Amino acid sequence: MSATTMSGEPISATTAAEHGVDLLQGDTGEWELVVGLEVHVELQTRTKMWCGCSTDFGADPNTNVCPVCTGQPGALPVVNEQAVRDATLLGLALNGEIAPICRFHRKNYFYPDLAKNYQISQYDVPLVNDGWLDVEVPTGDGQSVSRRVRIERLHMEEDTGKSLHVGDTGRLHGADRSLIDYNRCGIPLLEIVSRPDIHDADTAQAYLRELQSIVRATGVSDARMEEGSIRCDANVSVRRPGDELGTRTEIKNLNSIRSLGRAIAYEAQRQIGVIEDGGTIVMETRHWDEGRGVTETLRVKESVTDYRYFPDPDLVEITSPAEKVEAIRTLLPELPAASRARLGEAGVTPEQAAAIIATGLLPWFDDAVAAGADGAAAANWLVGDIAGQLSAEGLRIEAAGLTGAHVAELIALIEDGTLSTKLAKQVVAGVIDARGAKGPAQVAEDQGLRQVSDEGELRTIVEQVVAANADTVEAIRGGNDKAIGALVGQVMKETRGQADPRKTNELLREVIG
Amino acid sequence: MALSADEVRHVARLARLALTDAEVEALAPQLSQILAYAEQVGEVAAQDVEPTTHPFALRDVSRPDEPQPSLPREDVLAAAPHAEQDRFGVPRIVSEEG
């Protein structure tokens, strides 16, 4: 039997050659890596998918629970209309087709983190079909190449509860019982399934990063991997170029974009090794062990899993007439690709543009430029010193009270010569300390941070330094040009670091003659 | 349509039910009767009738995204076979499904 998608059509994959990706070299020849990704996104609606329980993240265990989300007999689920709107918006952002009619199925499931013994999901007619994503893959030389990854489907389902394994070891293996908190159970979840169009780890990472940026841009989720609001599983196989698709394994427990790349690279080599040693790949789920850098068998799929999907009789079909879809389309924000292009035109480098978008700093950039800042300068400060200081303090920019207007004010103070770069960094620290209650000009004034560039004032200090360092001056006159650095240092010391370095240099040369 | 004993065992395994041979023997004709009953629908299904999952002409039943009160936790945990640390205690999970 050949592999098919969930809707029954044969799986079509692109080839590495089409994407300009190198083949992998084994002992017996070349291999092509084929990867498809399944990404789950937890929506940030106020209530769960089928009931009015709150989705509040930090709530005490089992306090956001009702008869519907614990599957009590007779309880009836009702669709959260915001979740459908959010899913539609993301589907449009991923260039997908919105199904005019879609429905929900029950997927049989036998683990206690879903109390119903089934998960409500979508099967034959998902909400979204046939999308695609163009991803920019860095080529390592500061350049990037664009690759298209097709998206098979996006469907709506529900999250599971959270399990705590207790007993001897605290880990799943050896635990003697599991404790379940159903607060997360029933929170709206989207599953986004890519086609097997990925042929290297870099593209897989770029796809996940781009998807994460798009999810954040649409505002449907904060898409934080570390908090589990975006999760990724990878389907990995290898084949000889031109052959049918090989048997795939599914890799789970990928907790970061870095893990995704490492796990794919490891799994490709493992599969090539098995086949070249005369073995065969078993269809199975494998667990990525981040510490040891290996994948391990979690469970073997002895047959194609029979989830016995059937239409949920408690839920009716959802229609998406063209006018509803078009109304949602008008809510689409600027997407990362367009943001990158716009930042590029404003003089921002591709790396900085990617960093601004990925870290959610775009609104600060836009505010700074609107307040008169030069784009390249604003980008430099935001992803450079400001991001560095915030990360050292463990603060998000909103918590630090820093605004785009502050960034513009800082840059203006540098441009008019009031602050040197070094002093400006102290001013940033001051604004963060004040949590934004004081702007850069106020901080500079309060702390007496002002570059000494007044010609007369600086000349007096330069003359004193020259007079006091006769030996150094002699050396400079004798041709040791580098020695001037020592004198610049002296002037800086006299002015507590506030001298304009360029002007100091000029005056020193003038006075020494 | 008559179900074989193997088919009954397969269905039982999917439903995580352990059946004795005697139960399989008893259930095979019963399940076959239920199937035959459902097959009667096929006799009236015409080409021009769309397959349906509902007897009602309802679509787009939804609710606004407005929080409603949940149950008091004592009531929730009262339904648990074993409660511990404000959670439902269950036998250990053998393997995890995603």
Ligand SMILES: [Zn+2]
């Ligand atoms: Zn609920």
